Amino acid sequence: MKTLSVNLKIIGIIHSPYKLTSDVPSQYKKETSEIEIYEEYKQGLKGIEDFSHIHVFYWLHKSKGYSLHVNTPWDDVPHGLFTTRSPHRPNPIAHSIAKLIEREDNILKVRGLDAIDGAPVLDIKPYVKKFDIRERAVSGWLEKTDLNGD
Numbered sequence: 001m002k003t004l005s006v007n008l009k010i011i012g013i014i015h016s017p018y019k020l021t022s023d024v025p026s027q028y029k030k031e032t033s034e035i036e037i038y039e040e041y042k043q044g045l046k047g048i049e050d051f052s053h054i055h056v057f058y059w060l061h062k063s064k065g066y067s068l069h070v071n072t073p074w075d076d077v078p079h080g081l082f083t084t085r086s087p088h089r090p091n092p093i094a095h096s097i098a099k100l101i102e103r104e105d106n107i108l109k110v111r112g113l114d115a116i117d118g119a120p121v122l123d124i125k126p127y128v129k130k131f132d133i134r135e136r137a138v139s140g141w142l143e144k145t146d147l148n149g150d
Contacts, residue, residue, distance in 0.1 A: 008059075008122055009122075010038075010059075010120040010121065010122065011037060011038060011041045011044075011121050011122065011123065011124070012035055012036050012037040012038050012041065012106075012120075012121035013035075013036050013038075013118060013119070013120060013121060014033055014034070014035055014036075014056075014058060014113065014115045014116075014117065014118065014119040014120075014121060015033060015034040015035075015036060015117060016031075016033040016034075016113065016115050016116055016117040016118075016119070017031045017032075017033065017117075018031075018114075018115070018116045018117060019116060019117050020062075020116060021062060021063075021087055021116055023116065024114050024115075024116060025114075030111060030112070031111070032101065032109055032110070032111050033098075033109075033110055033111075033113045033115065034107050034108065034109055034110070035056065035107070035108040035110060035113075035121055035124070036106060036107055037106045037107075037108065037121070037124075038106070039106065042105070042106040045103060045106065045108070048100065048103060048108070048124070048126065049100070049102070049103040051100055051126045051127060052099065052100060052127070053097055053098065053099055053100060053126075053127035054097070054098055054100050054108070054110070054124050054125065054126055054127055055095060055096075055097055055123075055124065055125040055126070055127055055132075056095070056096050056097075056098050056110070056113060056115070056121065056123075056124055057093065057094070057095050057121070057122040057123040057124070057125075058093075058094050058095075058096075058115050058119045058120060058121050058122055059092060059093060059094070059119060059120045059122060060087045060089070060092035060093070060094050060119065061092075061116075061118060061119055061120060062116060063087050063088050063089065063092035064088070065088060066081060066086070066088040066089050066090055067081065067088070068080065068081050069081070070084045070086045070088075072084055072086075074142070074145045075145060077141075079141060083140055083141060093122065094114075094115065094119075096112065096113050096114050096115065097112070097127055097132075098110035098111065098112045098113040099111045099112050108124075
């Protein structure tokens with residue numbers, strides 16, 4: 001196995017209503033969270049309020065261990081870890097697309113973020129529909145699954 005040492009800069013912290021991984025709903029996250037960007041990175045937010053959505057990359061700081069086969073809430077069939085969104089991963093990096101509600105100085109109020117409270121923020125990028133929408137995307141085994149729970 002090849003390993004590489006990577007130094008990441010934490011640019012902020014997430015303040016979330018979810019305190020434990022088990023508190024996070026598997027879908028339809030409607031609660032509001034705040035992303036606090038540290039002072040030294042605040043200038044990088046210039047113009048972000050002009051975007052409706054943002055990509056948020058963060059560290060799953062409470063994730064412990066992982067399995068290469070995962071059972072999901074949607075069926076009883078084990079799936080390969082990399083075909084799921086399990087928070088338990090070899091590198092516990094997470095990504096969410098969140099609706100940007102407002103910016104107040106270095107605080108971004110967002111909706112739809114599935115992070116737990118205290119998660120370190122690694123990066124933020126704007127959601128650009130011209131680049132980010134994939135109209136012919138296929139969702140593998142999830143194509144046959146009722147994600148609404150109906």
